[in-house]
Amino acid sequence: xxxxxxxxxxxxxxxxxxxxxxxxxxxxxxxxxxxxxxxxxxxxxxxxxxxxxxxxxxxxxxxxxxxxxxxxxxxxxxxxxxxxxxxxxxxxxxxxxxxxxxxxxxxxxxxxxxxxxxxxxxxxxxxxxxxxxxxxxxxxxxxxxxxxxxxxxxxxxxxxxxxxxxxxxxxxxxxxxxxxxxxxxxxxxxxxxxxxxxxxxxxxxxxxxxxxxxxxxxxxxxxxxxxxxxxxxxxxxxxxxxxxxxxxxxxxxxxxxxxxxxxxxxxxxxxxxxxxxxxxxxxxxxxxxxxxxxxxxxxxxxxxxxxxxxxxxxxxxxxxxxxxxxxxxxxxxxxxxxxxxxxxxxxxxxxxxxxxxxxxxxxxxxxxxxxxxxxxxxxxxxxxxxxxxxxxxxxxxxxxxxxxxxxxxxxxxxxxxxxxxxxxxxxxxxxxxxxxxxxxxxxxxxxxxxxxxxxxxxxxxxxxxxxxxxxxxxxxxxxxxxxxxxxxxxxxxxxxxxxxxxxxxxxxxxxxxxxxxxxxxxxxxxxxxxxxxxxxxxxxxxxxxxxxxxxxxxxxxxxxxxxxxxx
Amino acid sequence: xxxxxxxxxxxxxxxxxxxxxxxxxxxxxxxxxxxxxxxxxxxxxxxxxxxxxxxxxxxxxxxxxx
Numbered sequence: 001x002x003x004x005x006x007x008x009x010x011x012x013x014x015x016x017x018x019x020x021x022x023x024x025x026x027x028x029x030x031x032x033x034x035x036x037x038x039x040x041x042x043x044x045x046x047x048x049x050x051x052x053x054x055x056x057x058x059x060x061x062x063x064x065x066x067x068x069x070x071x072x073x074x075x076x077x078x079x080x081x082x083x084x085x086x087x088x089x090x091x092x093x094x095x096x097x098x099x100x101x102x103x104x105x106x107x108x109x110x111x112x113x114x115x116x117x118x119x120x121x122x123x124x125x126x127x128x129x130x131x132x133x134x135x136x137x138x139x140x141x142x143x144x145x146x147x148x149x150x151x152x153x154x155x156x157x158x159x160x161x162x163x164x165x166x167x168x169x170x171x172x173x174x175x176x177x178x179x180x181x182x183x184x185x186x187x188x189x190x191x192x193x194x195x196x197x198x199x200x201x202x203x204x205x206x207x208x209x210x211x212x213x214x215x216x217x218x219x220x221x222x223x224x225x226x227x228x229x230x231x232x233x234x235x236x237x238x239x240x241x242x243x244x245x246x247x248x249x250x251x252x253x254x255x256x257x258x259x260x261x262x263x264x265x266x267x268x269x270x271x272x273x274x275x276x277x278x279x280x281x282x283x284x285x286x287x288x289x290x291x292x293x294x295x296x297x298x299x300x301x302x303x304x305x306x307x308x309x310x311x312x313x314x315x316x317x318x319x320x321x322x323x324x325x326x327x328x329x330x331x332x333x334x335x336x337x338x339x340x341x342x343x344x345x346x347x348x349x350x351x352x353x354x355x356x357x358x359x360x361x362x363x364x365x366x367x368x369x370x371x372x373x374x375x376x377x378x379x380x381x382x383x384x385x386x387x388x389x390x391x392x393x394x395x396x397x398x399x400x401x402x403x404x405x406x407x408x409x410x411x412x413x414x415x416x417x418x419x420x421x422x423x424x425x426x427x428x429x430x431x432x433x434x435x436x437x438x439x440x441x442x443x444x445x446x447x448x449x450x451x452x453x454x455x456x457x458x459x460x461x462x463x464x465x466x467x468x469x470x471x472x473x474x475x476x477x478x479x480x481x482x483x484x485x486x487x488x489x490x491x492x493x494x495x496x497x498x499x500x501x502x503x504x505x506x507x508x509x510x511x512x513x514x515x516x517x518x519x520x521x522x523x524x525x526x527x528x529x530x531x532x533x534x535x536x537x538x539x540x541x542x543x544x545x546x547x548x549x550x551x552x553x554x555x556x557x558x559x560x561x562x563x564x565x566x567x
Numbered sequence: 568x569x570x571x572x573x574x575x576x577x578x579x580x581x582x583x584x585x586x587x588x589x590x591x592x593x594x595x596x597x598x599x600x601x602x603x604x605x606x607x608x609x610x611x612x613x614x615x616x617x618x619x620x621x622x623x624x625x626x627x628x629x630x631x632x633x
Contacts, residue, residue, distance in 0.1 A: 236630070239572060239625065239626065239627055239628070240627065240630060241600050241627035241628075241629060244602070244625070244627055245600075245607075245627075249600060249607070249627070249629070250629060252600055252607055252609070252610055253597070253598055253600065253610055253629050255610075256597065256609065256610035256611050257597050257598075257610070257611070274609070277607070278600070278607040279606055279607050282605075449598065449629065485630040486630065
């Protein structure tokens with residue numbers, strides 16, 4: 001039976017007990033939603049003792065389902081003020097599952113300023129240990145020190161100095177399988193600040209001597225469906241550009257279609273997008289000894305991760321992804337891939353969300369603080385953030401904080417969270433997701449790119465967003481969404497796996513209802529937190545300014561957004 | 568011989584990428600990457616690039632984003 005580990009940071013006590021029966025068939029996003037609606041007061045201050053930091057693994061953790069070992073992290077977001085589930089790949093969820101732990105809950109706030117780390121050792125014993133020697137360290141340093149201390153059969157989840165400073169855009173960084181680099185980010189929504197408020201610096205999970213064995217209702221049924229699903233995903237991944245190149249390949253599609261944001265969502269095209277696209281990336285990897293086709297977690301068959309080296313062939317960053325390139329790149333009018341890679345490294349190290357921070361840099365350029373396209377000046381601002389200067393502290397709180405401090409009118413945020421690398425005027429379903437997702441402007445909640453140019457009218461775009469948000473909600477409860485993308489021709493296999501694992505019928509409704517219930521629970525939490533229909537709206541300029549590239553504007557009206565979840 | 572996503576097509580002198588795609592029954596949309604011998608071609612263009620015998624074309628549709 002799975003365990004729940006509860007940590008009380010006020011009394012510095014830990015307890016491990018069997019997972020509550022009501023969470024038995026949940027995991028990832030769905031577990032975060034159901035746990036929070038019962039246990040976290042929606043109106044609490046996100047940095048107060050009432051908020052809880054939650055870690056959990058997916059429904060199929062501990063099995064052989066590819067990419068089932070995503071780590072979901074949840075709590076009330078210090079950035080959006082609503083419910084937040086942020087997930088990452090890496091090694092931590094695998095080892096947490098081997099330890100037999102489905103859910104970790106961190107409650108309360110310490111009475112003093114002492115810093116701690118949570119250690120789960122090879123015998124399965126959990127303890128809080130003094131982290132004072134790690135105070136002020138950033139993620140690469142702390143990952144290295146923990147590796148030296150505990151050996152290389154560990155996974156780490158850590159915050160950098162950004163999380164200690166309670167920056168609203170601070171992330172949790174998870175160590176990558178195989179390299180130990182702290183490059184897998186649970187980035188969105190400032191959960192790093194929540195961890196910092198608990199005075200928790202890191203989580204160290206050792207590989208257990210006796211791995212937990214999942215109990216099946218019908219093991220043969222489960223394994224049969226799992227094998228078929230893994231084969232389906234592996235087959236699909238062969239022609240997936242994410243495997244062949246990496247997520248950076250998306251630049252070549254969005255750049256050609258006017259979806260790539262340019263100059264703070266000006267709507268222009270960026271003629272030099274290929275300088276930061278697939279060919280440049282692959283050429284740099286090849287000539288410098290970098291690598292793509294890397295799995296960030298054991299058993300992943302999509303293998304979209306990478307290791308990117310600098311001009312001298314030395315390691316620079318890994319998990320170098322589309323969002324970071326699009327938003328530090330063309331959206332800031334920058335076409336220097338190496339400079340962008342350095343920005344990625346700084347953000348991972350400090351522990352901040354590259355999406356929000358990159359948007360903030362673009363806003364700085366629009367406000368005239370630094371010139372458009374000036375990579376050196378952008379790096380200078382990131383270094384200010386690392387040093388904690390007055391402006392650096394504002395930058396660490398994200399795009400909206402920077403925009404307001406500089407008097408900028410065009411601030412691309414929804415629910416205070418910055419928009420991802422897809423211009424919503426040219427992928428309207430995605431725009432609807434940005435506006436209505438309980439997570440804030442979250443592209444992973446329902447990216448409809450590809451349907452932007454189908455002339456099927458507004459109703460279809462809303463329909464697409466709804467379907468995708470439900471699908472992503474159950475995907476985020478089970479596996480990596482990149483793997484999920486290859487399963488849509490045989491979703492019944494998930495139902496077979498549910499039946500094989502928990503018993504009962506292999507009913508697809510059992511799977512889809514997980515997504516629907518999560519979404520509605522999240523919306524209920526946000527409503528109780530004080531959010532209204534006014535929060536389900538894009539910034540005004542997307543409605544009033546046309547994309548220069550396509551002539552399109554975001555013409556979805558408020559009523560269409562309001563009725564989206566009436567199902 | 569030309570390969571399009573593993574499918575073998577007879578090479579003819581003067582053949583372009585567009586010709587090979589037509590022979591293979593493929594019509595990539597604006598969300599599909601076309602890779603010729605390991606190099607990505609700009610999206611959405613007429614694909615008039617010339618082919619040599621032994622060229623390999625891969626079509627990689629974007630299925631997700633990240």
